[in-house]
Amino acid sequence: MSTSQGQRDAASASADDTENSRTPFYLQLRDRIAAQIATGQLSAHSRLPSERTLSEQYQTTRVTARLALGQLEAEGKLYRSNRRGWFVSPERIIYDPSLDVSFTDYVTKQGGVPRTETLQSTSLTVPVWLAQKSGLEEGSEIYHIQRRRYIDGRAILTENIYVNPAVCPGLLRFDFNQSLWKLMRHEYGVSLSDKHVTMYPTALTDPQAGILGVTPGTAGLYVNRISRNSEGVFIEFDEEFWLHDALCISVHAKG
Amino acid sequence: MSTSQGQRDAASASADDTENSRTPFYLQLRDRIAAQIATGQLSAHSRLPSERTLSEQYQTTRVTARLALGQLEAEGKLYRSNRRGWFVSPERIIYDPSLDVSFTDYVTKQGGVPRTETLQSTSLTVPVWLAQKSGLEEGSEIYHIQRRRYIDGRAILTENIYVNPAVCPGLLRFDFNQSLWKLMRHEYGVSLSDKHVTMYPTALTDPQAGILGVTPGTAGLYVNRISRNSEGVFIEFDEEFWLHDALCISVHAKG
DNA sequence: AAGTGGTCTAGACCACCAC
DNA sequence: TGGTGGTCTAGACCACTTG
Numbered sequence: 001m002s003t004s005q006g007q008r009d010a011a012s013a014s015a016d017d018t019e020n021s022r023t024p025f026y027l028q029l030r031d032r033i034a035a036q037i038a039t040g041q042l043s044a045h046s047r048l049p050s051e052r053t054l055s056e057q058y059q060t061t062r063v064t065a066r067l068a069l070g071q072l073e074a075e076g077k078l079y080r081s082n083r084r085g086w087f088v089s090p091e092r093i094i095y096d097p098s099l100d101v102s103f104t105d106y107v108t109k110q111g112g113v114p115r116t117e118t119l120q121s122t123s124l125t126v127p128v129w130l131a132q133k134s135g136l137e138e139g140s141e142i143y144h145i146q147r148r149r150y151i152d153g154r155a156i157l158t159e160n161i162y163v164n165p166a167v168c169p170g171l172l173r174f175d176f177n178q179s180l181w182k183l184m185r186h187e188y189g190v191s192l193s194d195k196h197v198t199m200y201p202t203a204l205t206d207p208q209a210g211i212l213g214v215t216p217g218t219a220g221l222y223v224n225r226i227s228r229n230s231e232g233v234f235i236e237f238d239e240e241f242w243l244h245d246a247l248c249i250s251v252h253a254k255g
Numbered sequence: 256m257s258t259s260q261g262q263r264d265a266a267s268a269s270a271d272d273t274e275n276s277r278t279p280f281y282l283q284l285r286d287r288i289a290a291q292i293a294t295g296q297l298s299a300h301s302r303l304p305s306e307r308t309l310s311e312q313y314q315t316t317r318v319t320a321r322l323a324l325g326q327l328e329a330e331g332k333l334y335r336s337n338r339r340g341w342f343v344s345p346e347r348i349i350y351d352p353s354l355d356v357s358f359t360d361y362v363t364k365q366g367g368v369p370r371t372e373t374l375q376s377t378s379l380t381v382p383v384w385l386a387q388k389s390g391l392e393e394g395s396e397i398y399h400i401q402r403r404r405y406i407d408g409r410a411i412l413t414e415n416i417y418v419n420p421a422v423c424p425g426l427l428r429f430d431f432n433q434s435l436w437k438l439m440r441h442e443y444g445v446s447l448s449d450k451h452v453t454m455y456p457t458a459l460t461d462p463q464a465g466i467l468g469v470t471p472g473t474a475g476l477y478v479n480r481i482s483r484n485s486e487g488v489f490i491e492f493d494e495e496f497w498l499h500d501a502l503c504i505s506v507h508a509k510g
Numbered sequence: 511a512a513g514t515g516g517t518c519t520a521g522a523c524c525a526c527c528a529c
Numbered sequence: 530t531g532g533t534g535g536t537c538t539a540g541a542c543c544a545c546t547t548g
Binding site for chain 1: 282318325326329330331347352353354448449450451452453454455456457458460471472473474475476499500502503504505506507508509
């Protein structure tokens with residue numbers, strides 16, 4: 001007999017009930033938490049009460065509380081870290097993948113604290129899929145660099161970069177915790193002129209989710225970019241896996 | 256005593272268990288369904304068995320089955336429709352928001368069946384936020400068009416378009432179920448030269464989720480675009496709400 | 511009317527993290 | 530060691546869609 005649901009609408013001060021049917025409780029709860037974020041009672045990177053505390057506080061179950069939290073996560077207003085808890089998402093970083101500006105520069109300029117970790121830097125053999133994208137011969141040599149980047153201490157993207165060794169011989173001797181583009185420009189005089197950027201929203205799955213320390217299935221944005229110089233020579237293929245709430249893509253097109 | 260979990264790993268023929276700990280059952284289930292999609296046993300737009308049937312088939316509960324389905328939805332491999340069931344997502348449509356090509360044209364070219372519905376077309380007063388973006392005077396007149404677009408009968412995006420009446424006087428007399436850009440070009444000789452595109456992944460919430468007939472919280476991609484002519488005159492502001500699994504953004508940048 | 515997903519309850523054990 | 534989220538069970542009623 002205690003399976004009654006609802007009856008909590010009275011408590012929802014929300015005004016946007018343009019719908020005809022009752023607002024489910026998890027959406028009411030979502031709105032209440034969202035209001036606390038909007039008013040600044042909960043500020044960026046601050047931690048929410050535990051799921052058990054929330055469900056008790058709002059007299060519901062963990063499942064329902066998690067539904068509300070999941071909504072806010074999907075909207076990019078909350079994120080979770082490992083098994084540590086739920087946190088308020090900071091502002092999205094504005095990012096233009098068609099420009100070769102340094103991550104460090106634009107994050108700093110927008111008030112964030114950037115950090116880059118190099119996870120791997122090796123030389124390997126061009127696999128089929130990359131041969132097709134780059135035009136390089138299958139089996140020839142290519143440099144592979146894998147990195148993880150942070151903003152304000154939170155890992156928000158991991159990337160795989162594949163660089164044509166013909167244009168940057170000996171590249172692997174350098175330190176990649178800095179801007180790769182600056183390095184290529186200053187040390188090799190490489191300039192990029194033709195970029196093809198592809199991106200789509202998708203869930204982060206096993207390898208990348210693990211690297212970023214998030215649950216598999218966490219919403220992400222996949223971005224890749226093929227760069228060539230003015231003669232059409234392949235320079236690099238870069239693929240990035242971003243947490244979906246961390247960025248806002250901004251592209252200018254002229255002509 | 257019957258609360259034992261797991262023990263189903265034996266049934267998972269999956270080979271990517273590079274992790275050290277046991278793969279949760281909902282991920283095993285996700286992989287099994289994904290395999291059926293990959294092999295074509297389940298083809299685009301075909302419907303899956305009901306959640307109850309699935310949970311019985313795989314000897315688990317609806318909650319766990321829904322977790323697996325939710326994963327595939329987040330990856331863009333499945334979508335749901337109202338209370339009708341779960342369906343296999345078709346290929347993503349490749350879309351370049353920096354080009355003024357017609358939706359109808361590029362969807363058709365990629366083998367899809369496009370359809371456009373005009374939900375509203377009215378003249379209204381420029382609100383503050385739009386005045387800031389466009390440079391138009393607050394309170395002056397602007398045309399507003401709201402549309403919903405389909406691919407293969409599935410509603411995949413809704414958009415709000417705001418057009419400067421100074422460059423397209425009398426625009427509202429036309430039919431907007433066709434390409435707006437073609438219309439502007441042919442009838443008014445308008446050509447776009449400067450476009451600023453902004454986009455980020457987020458959940459679809461109340462107004463847009465309702466228009467597209469999906470549950471609030473469904474993953475989406477928000478895209479907006481401000482277009483000006485070669486003299487810098489504001490032409491249109493367009494904002495689009497896409498289902499996240501429906502598209503793949505592709506942008507070329509030269510120079 | 512029957513079946514679907516949508517919402518919700520009231521618990522449980524597990525794996526990991528911080529103290 | 531205690532608390533957190535992660536996973537899972539076994540049910541329930543509701544709202545909507547379809548025949």
